[in-house]
């Protein structure tokens with residue numbers, strides 16, 4: 615993955631931290647659900663942890679940048695100073711960190727969580743790719759921790775609304791225990807078989823997403839260069855089956871030029887690179903995705919923390 619991008623920018627929490635938010639009244643979860651440790655309270659993890667706390671779960675959060683976790687106190691969550699502190703006494707751990715190295719660091723680094731809670735269930739929900747998923751599943755097994763690979767489909771809006779889709783894979787005997795947890799985060803959970811399948815499905819979906827975003831940027835740019843009004847082309851596409859809702863949403867963002875991130879270009883680029891790697895490992899080639907990588911890396915030099923719609927600036 616790209617290593618020479620500028621340092622990340624952080625913004626205020628985009629989610630409601632009010633306990634018992636009107637859209638989602640506080641309720642008691644299943645009595646059998648143990649405390650939940652939640653690591654990574656970023657754009658996705660913050661609202662997800664807030665939804666769990668508001669649903670009545672006992673939630674302990676940790677975030678590398680403590681300021682970014684502090685607003686969750688208002689939802690009833692407890693902020694822990696280290697990953698190990700967050701998991702002590704917890705039965706379920708959710709990780710929602712940027713990538714494999716960050717997740718590995720939280721697991722096995724100083725004050726890592728793996729040594730602190732043998733016997734817990736670790737639900738890995740970040741998009742970390744196939745190799746890191748396999749590696750961390752092996753590390754978990756060696757520590758007596760059950761590993762569930764469960765990335766999510768849906769961006770910041772669905773995360774806030776508890777309307778994600780969970781792509782779950784791993785030991786199905788955990789299905790009943792995790793059902794109320796996933797229900798607080800998502801409108802649907804799909805169980806896909808052994809751990810690794812969730813991540814592979816996520817890479818397939820995000821490969822579709824980055825290709826759609828790229829063709830949307832190219833189409834608007836192509837229209838503009840032919841002297842057409844790109845907005846009129848969007849209207850035209852919308853009036854036909856060609857205009858997929860996601861592409862039309864991104865087209866609107868591209869034309870307004872407001873790149874407030876829902877899904878940061880940095881992370882979309884990471885996922886495109888992970889998809890290309892997974893394809894290569896399986897003996898296939900993602901020609902479209904491979905072709906967009908150089909320009910997306912170029913766009914990320916200035917727009918890493920902006921929405922991926924910012925690829926329009928280089929199309």
Ligand SMILES: NC(=O)c1ccc[n+]([C@@H]2O[C@H](COP(=O)([O-])OP(=O)(O)OC[C@H]3O[C@@H](n4cnc5c(N)ncnc54)[C@H](OP(=O)(O)O)[C@@H]3O)[C@@H](O)[C@H]2O)c1
Pocket residue numbers: 622653654655656657658659677678679680682710711712713715716719720739740741742766767768769770876877878881885
């Ligand atoms: N945004 C989306 O639309 C979307 C949708 C589905 C899945 N995802 C995936 O969900 C994951 C989180 O994405 P996000 O949008 O929430 O990103 P984000 O807002 O950038 O949050 C990233 C999180 O990872 C932490 N982190 C990064 N590097 C770290 C390190 N070296 N050590 C410890 N913690 C580290 C950050 O901590 P700090 O606050 O200290 O930086 C933050 O908690 C990613 O894998 C992403 O691909 C995103």
